[in-house]
Amino acid sequence: MSKIPVMEIFGPTIQGEGIVIGQKTMFVRTAGCDYACTWCDSSFTWDGSSKHLIKQMTATEIWHELKNIGGDYFDFVTISGGNPALLKNLGELVTLLKDKKVQTALETQGSKWQDWFKDIDFLTLSPKPPSSQMETDFNKLDEIIAQLEEKQPNLKVVVFNEEDLAYAKKVHLRYPKLSFCLQVGNDDSMTTNNDVLRSNLLAKYEWLLEKTMHDSEFKNIRVLPQLHTYIWGNKRGV
Amino acid sequence: MSKIPVMEIFGPTIQGEGIVIGQKTMFVRTAGCDYACTWCDSSFTWDGSSKHLIKQMTATEIWHELKNIGGDYFDFVTISGGNPALLKNLGELVTLLKDKKVQTALETQGSKWQDWFKDIDFLTLSPKPPSSQMETDFNKLDEIIAQLEEKQPNLKVVVFNEEDLAYAKKVHLRYPKLSFCLQVGNDDSMTTNNDVLRSNLLAKYEWLLEKTMHDSEFKNIRVLPQLHTYIWGNKRGV
Ligand code: SF4
Numbered sequence: 360m361s362k363i364p365v366m367e368i369f370g371p372t373i374q375g376e377g378i379v380i381g382q383k384t385m386f387v388r389t390a391g392c393d394y395a396c397t398w399c400d401s402s403f404t405w406d407g408s409s410k411h412l413i414k415q416m417t418a419t420e421i422w423h424e425l426k427n428i429g430g431d432y433f434d435f436v437t438i439s440g441g442n443p444a445l446l447k448n449l450g451e452l453v454t455l456l457k458d459k460k461v462q463t464a465l466e467t468q469g470s471k472w473q474d475w476f477k478d479i480d481f482l483t484l485s486p487k488p489p490s491s492q493m494e495t496d497f498n499k500l501d502e503i504i505a506q507l508e509e510k511q512p513n514l515k516v517v518v519f520n521e522e523d524l525a526y527a528k529k530v531h532l533r534y535p536k537l538s539f540c541l542q543v544g545n546d547d548s549m550t551t552n553n554d555v556l557r558s559n560l561l562a563k564y565e566w567l568l569e570k571t572m573h574d575s576e577f578k579n580i581r582v583l584p585q586l587h588t589y590i591w592g593n594k595r596g597v
Numbered sequence: 598m599s600k601i602p603v604m605e606i607f608g609p610t611i612q613g614e615g616i617v618i619g620q621k622t623m624f625v626r627t628a629g630c631d632y633a634c635t636w637c638d639s640s641f642t643w644d645g646s647s648k649h650l651i652k653q654m655t656a657t658e659i660w661h662e663l664k665n666i667g668g669d670y671f672d673f674v675t676i677s678g679g680n681p682a683l684l685k686n687l688g689e690l691v692t693l694l695k696d697k698k699v700q701t702a703l704e705t706q707g708s709k710w711q712d713w714f715k716d717i718d719f720l721t722l723s724p725k726p727p728s729s730q731m732e733t734d735f736n737k738l739d740e741i742i743a744q745l746e747e748k749q750p751n752l753k754v755v756v757f758n759e760e761d762l763a764y765a766k767k768v769h770l771r772y773p774k775l776s777f778c779l780q781v782g783n784d785d786s787m788t789t790n791n792d793v794l795r796s797n798l799l800a801k802y803e804w805l806l807e808k809t810m811h812d813s814e815f816k817n818i819r820v821l822p823q824l825h826t827y828i829w830g831n832k833r834g835v
């Protein structure tokens with residue numbers, strides 16, 4: 360079996376974002392990303408700062424570590440990054456989890472296709488808005504969504520400002536049939552003052568609601584905060 | 598057309614609870630309940646205190662009011678109560694909304710069957726735990742779930758204490774195939790001190806996570822707070 364670069368494995372905890380928010384899950388975070396979003400809240404997976412923590416593991420080794428930490432307490436695993444879609448051989452883990460009757464969720468920005476996307480139970484495509492300073496390749500995104508025809512992914516866009524919101528609308532209108540989620544951006548992924556963080560995020564969430572509730576081009580949408588940030592602030596590995 | 602007792606119609610706003618948490622939706626709240634839960638947060642729908650606000654409306658009149666308030670901003674309607682399942686003729690509204698290509702969600706404690714349950718897109722059965730002082734008729738619940746075979750409902754149990762949690766587990770294990778959501782109970786549905794309310798609810802949410810994350814009988818579950826209470830406190834009609 361080939362090796363997968365793993366940054367951290369933790370849980371069980373709840374999924375704090377998106378379409379399965381609140382789901383009890385284990386997390387496997389892979390290392391490496393083809394983007395470098397200005398506000399990336401997991402930049403340690405790609406900026407070299409935590410390079411020493413990366414472990415090269417086979418799918419079987421990852422499974423053993425999941426069982427070692429999560430015991431018999433879970434039947435759901437979320438794979439995140441970085442961008443896990445960079446890893447062709449991650450398919451081995453996806454297949455193994457499927458064999459173990461464990462449900463899977465995965466998030467990627469949608470810059471790269473992998474055949475194993477089809478085996479993910481909850482695939483979230485999260486293209487990045489202008490504030491990230493990244494450029495979305497919409498042709499690639501079209502291609503990925505077209506290939507997933509039977510098992511439709513869901514979309515999530517993080518919003519920091521008006522420009523991001525206009526981008527989010529463009530994405531929503533381009534793929535009107537896909538389940539669509541707007542998420543409040545976390546401006547300050549470094550602060551340890553949880554009270555200030557919470558009230559800032561709450562204010563931003565209210566702003567996002569104000570902007571979207573009376574907009575007829577945002578109809579079938581979900582608007583969500585990052586639940587885990589409200590609870591644990593910016594703490595890692597919870 | 599026959600008349601439906603309506604307590605309030607409002608929105609668009611977000612669904613603050615359960616499986617479609619964050620969904621943009623209009624709300625129609627019907628009057629009347631066959632239960633009297635001790636901690637009911639919508640007791641005004643059945644305790645007589647807001648009797649003067651009840652309007653007898655046909656399905657068409659409800660639709661006009663929805664359009665009047667919600668304009669072209671919505672394509673999702675959540676019906677709540679009280680217990681809307683008491684109303685046989687609510688089926689007329691459900692059919693009308695279906696004709697208008699509007700998605701529907703409905704929550705009921707599961708004490709009564711209605712044929713129109715089959716036409717609801719997101720049906721939540723929320724049997725009440727011991728702290729409510731109500732008694733669950735599990736035979737009835739079995740019957741309802743059996744009748745919904747093709748279009749499975751989801752389950753939600755509100756938890757205030759250990760006894761409620763044991764009850765929730767019983768429900769989850771009885772219907773292992775149904776999507777299951779645990780929700781933090783709001784002890785204090787009267788306070789207007791939102792900061793205190795928020796920190797109390799946060800502490801309770803953390804307690805609920807502690808209790809469930811390392812329990813192998815709670816596997817495929819979601820654990821959620823009431824989002825709207827975090828944002829707006831106990832304010833009505835938002
Ligand atoms: S795509 Fe995701 S992991 Fe990569 S830089 Fe952007 S936010 Fe960070």
Ligand code: SF4
Pocket residue numbers: 630631632633634636637638639640678679680706725
């Ligand atoms: S079933 Fe619902 S509406 Fe009826 S009393 Fe209980 S909490 Fe209130």
